[in-house]
Amino acid sequence: MPNLLDFDPAQMTAWFADQGEKPFRATQVLRWLHHFGVADFDAMTNIAKSLREKLRGSAQIKPPAVISDRMSGDGTRKFLFDVGGGNAVETVFIPESGRGTLCVSTQAGCALECAFCSTGKQGFNRNLTTAEIIGQLWQAERALEQGKTGETGRDERVISNVVLMGMGEPLANFENAVAALRLMLDDNAYGLSRRRVTVSTAGLVPAMDRLREECPVALAVSLHAPNDALRNALVPINQKYPLAELMAACRRYLEKAPRDFITFEYVMLDGVNDHEQDAHSLLALTRQVPCKFNLIPFNPFPGTRYRRSKSERVRRFADILMGAGIVATTRKTRGEDIDAACGQLAGQVQDKTRRVTI
Numbered sequence: 001m002p003n004l005l006d007f008d009p010a011q012m013t014a015w016f017a018d019q020g021e022k023p024f025r026a027t028q029v030l031r032w033l034h035h036f037g038v039a040d041f042d043a044m045t046n047i048a049k050s051l052r053e054k055l056r057g058s059a060q061i062k063p064p065a066v067i068s069d070r071m072s073g074d075g076t077r078k079f080l081f082d083v084g085g086g087n088a089v090e091t092v093f094i095p096e097s098g099r100g101t102l103c104v105s106t107q108a109g110c111a112l113e114c115a116f117c118s119t120g121k122q123g124f125n126r127n128l129t130t131a132e133i134i135g136q137l138w139q140a141e142r143a144l145e146q147g148k149t150g151e152t153g154r155d156e157r158v159i160s161n162v163v164l165m166g167m168g169e170p171l172a173n174f175e176n177a178v179a180a181l182r183l184m185l186d187d188n189a190y191g192l193s194r195r196r197v198t199v200s201t202a203g204l205v206p207a208m209d210r211l212r213e214e215c216p217v218a219l220a221v222s223l224h225a226p227n228d229a230l231r232n233a234l235v236p237i238n239q240k241y242p243l244a245e246l247m248a249a250c251r252r253y254l255e256k257a258p259r260d261f262i263t264f265e266y267v268m269l270d271g272v273n274d275h276e277q278d279a280h281s282l283l284a285l286t287r288q289v290p291c292k293f294n295l296i297p298f299n300p301f302p303g304t305r306y307r308r309s310k311s312e313r314v315r316r317f318a319d320i321l322m323g324a325g326i327v328a329t330t331r332k333t334r335g336e337d338i339d340a341a342c343g344q345l346a347g348q349v350q351d352k353t354r355r356v357t358i
């Protein structure tokens with residue numbers, strides 16, 4: 001039985017057509033599922049009882065179950081979702097003044113093995129389904145709605161931004177990640193603007209081109225090194241798609257991107273990639289790419305050999321970039337007390353030996 005949370009808007013319409021139903025029925029159900037967060041056919045009151053009966057017999061609505069829901073001292077909230085077979089993935093909600101960002105996972109584990117990332121250290125089990133990806137947003141909206149004070153009296157969405165920046169490489173799970181993106185953008189579902197939905201990639205060049213054509217949203221690229229020698233070691237996918245190709249792909253992406261810059265993420269590793277010379281090399285490397293830098297203080301995890309750069313050094317690094325006219329922000333570490341910070345998401349991944357070819 002299909003899970004209706006697996007369908008993007010076009011797939012929902014196609015499925016309803018297969019059932020001999022009109023396209024507007026697909027839109028109605030889409031609204032019930034994603035706009036109103038309903039999981040029960042009986043709650044879909046503008047749909048005739050007979051059709052509800054038919055739907056119950058031919059489809060299910062199955063979001064991933066919440067295993068745990070923890071709140072950090074700084075308001076960051078981390079959900080752990082059961083995705084079956086002993087696997088679990090994490091989702092983080094980060095409240096800030098004026099916006100709320102949900103950081104969503106796309107894979108159980110990750111195959112890219114970036115040297116400084118705890119998800120990468122775990123290995124890869126499998127791609128998440130569309131229902132498991134969009135289900136994280138579906139569940140988080142429900143959980144957060146309950147806590148809403150309603151002080152403003154307006155219909156404000158608590159989650160204003162989504163970043164595919166949790167566990168996994170979104171562009172290595174292209175079809176399902178894009179189906180979930182289409183739901184996030186659709187006015188009958190979550191209605192988020194393309195500028196408020198960000199895909200973060202370690203640099204899968206062909207998939208970046210596909211994303212530009214099929215579903216351009218804001219793009220963040222995990223750069224982490226100013227030259228191929230160091231990047232090959234830190235982000236091994238660089239051996240396949242080296243920096244010159246990655247920079248060219250970034251430029252191509254900007255032709256259709258909803259924002260006129262690429263965000264480069266750069267994890268600050270003490271004594272590894274945080275020298276003044278590295279900042280100067282980055283300026284040369286990215287000269288042709290309109291960009292902003294987001295410096296991420298390294299978040300340690302058990303067994304890692306890396307250390308976080310001293311804050312003075314991060315400041316100096318940012319100053320060099322800003323001195324050249326590049327916006328460089330330093331990501332505030334959030335949710336560290338509940339292991340919810342960048343690179344600390346581990347979830348639970350079974351059969352860690354699986355590998356995919358990318």
Ligand code: SAH
Nearest residue numbers: 117168169200201202222265298299342343
């Ligand atoms: N696979 C995607 C998205 C997941 S990671 C990507 O590589 O972009 C989200 C961001 O956190 C990436 O920039 C990643 O490199 C960074 N990150 C990973 N481990 C980290 C750690 N231990 N400390 C700080 N940032 C980390």
